[in-house]
Amino acid sequence: MKKEHQSIKGYLYVLQAFLMWGVLAIYWKLLKNIGEWELLSHRVIWSFIILTIYLTVTNNNQFNSIWKNKRNRYSLLTTSLLIGINWGVFIYAVNTDKIVQAGLGYYMTPLVNMFLGITVLKERLTKMKTLALIMVSGSILFLTLKVGEFPYISLLLAFSFGFYGLIKKTTKVDTLPSLAFETTILLPFAITYQAYLWLTNTISSSIFEFPSTLLLIGTGIITIMPLYWFTKGAKIVNLTTVGFFQYLAPTIMLLIGIFIYHEPFKLSHVVSFAIIWLAIAIYVYSLILEKKRHKMNL
Template identity: 80%
Template sequence: MKEKQSIKGYRYVLQAFLMWGVLAIYWKSLKHIGEWELLSHRVIWSFIMLTIYLGITKKNQFKQIWRNKKNRYALLSTSILIGINWGVFIYAVNADKIVQAGLGYYITPLVNMFLGITILKEKLTKTKTLALTMVTGAILFLTLKVGEFPYISFILAFSFGFYGLVKKTIKVDNLPSLAFETTLLLPLAIAYQGFLWSNADSSLNHLDLQSIFLLIGTGIITILPLYWFTKGARKVNLTTVGFFQYVAPTIMLLIGIFVYNEPFESNHIIAFAIIWSAIAIYVYALIVEKRKK
């Protein structure tokens, strides 16, 4: 029974990261709609889908979250961070910078490590120091050789890093907390939609049926992988989840290069090779720590 549960866990986690990896294609199919409008639709439809799901499963924790001052303010900050993360990712896809987005999610675990050291005062081992130094060197190399600082990568990595850091301070399940976050973002999303309608700029006025269904689906593609991840992460150990998290940026990278023909020259290859090596060192450090425990 335990082995079956573990296999289910692997499947759920893998499904989540595979879906997160291919989401670039989904957003690319809505490229004809502005980034801000897409973001507002994602917030609105995520709120609707989450409200329905949590209502059916009776897992709505809105009142409990609101009554707890610490949780309320923590989720206010995470709602801003996830809004930035979603918006920048949509912009990256529409601006043909999927490779940069992939780089952002490659370095996110190392950013988490950096935040743990600087904010939580966690101990830095020699192995982790080496990994961080290598990533820093790779980013500097990429900036100097390509001539462009990967700002999208850093915004995605640090927004998601701080998002995870704040989430660690509260004890609220992922889906109810996301529902609370989308509730906080909802007035802004509705206000922006109202602004578009009042100026006759809303894409809904002239969209085909397929695009409308895709917009509604933005709520599903937001919730479904998170639901799978939440179910799977409970059944497998965190080290395994650490391995799986590199599936999504790898798929993004491949999509950016081979599907949308984004530039990936020798300088990119060198920088990514250094980052992949740093990730291997980081994962090795995690395995050693786990064995010691």
């Protein structure tokens, strides 16, 4: 019963994370007058400040122990690089009207998660799950070819976050201290870039406007919360299941890109995304069957 409760808790964490990631494009669009690199540096700085305050107030000293553990230290140095790339590429995609391509990237990410789950963590797929994986792989390949250009944004987002999820799942460090470590590693780069903007007088004038200032401070919150939920959930739910939950975020992004920002959406997109959702339905059905068999064996 306790294990089932933990699983439900894990599903809720993952669900919350992907729902929030799905709508973040709207948030970044509100800051489109600020350059991508400048936004990224603010995201790092405010995330660092908020995390530092929280860990200090709660007297959490696990952050210091990361530096003493060689394996954790190197693992989180790697995740710092991966999440920095992911954040930067996503902000660039949103501000250059490529939300649909960003959505495609996050449709690819679960494939990377499932591949890593199978090859590295030795997770096993049932026949129905394998069928779903093949359907999704085929539809994404078809969609990628139909886009007509090399989907570098999609690939960077997919692989950076896929490997990020794997390393975070296998690193035995609590969520917030590990996030604090990652933002600490990125902080010198963010401060250096901010100093460069001030010295060259190229800083965006928008940051001095009250609404923009509040939104920039909020980038720390919108960065920390979904990552916190994701890493908490990923430690409870197996990586292949996390992969299919992840289709929520790009679907929301896709709808936002089409209906709010009027990005192009062709027939090839319709066909591919229909196949993807059919595959998700098959996967969910397989989970229901597994749960019924488990209850029957109790």
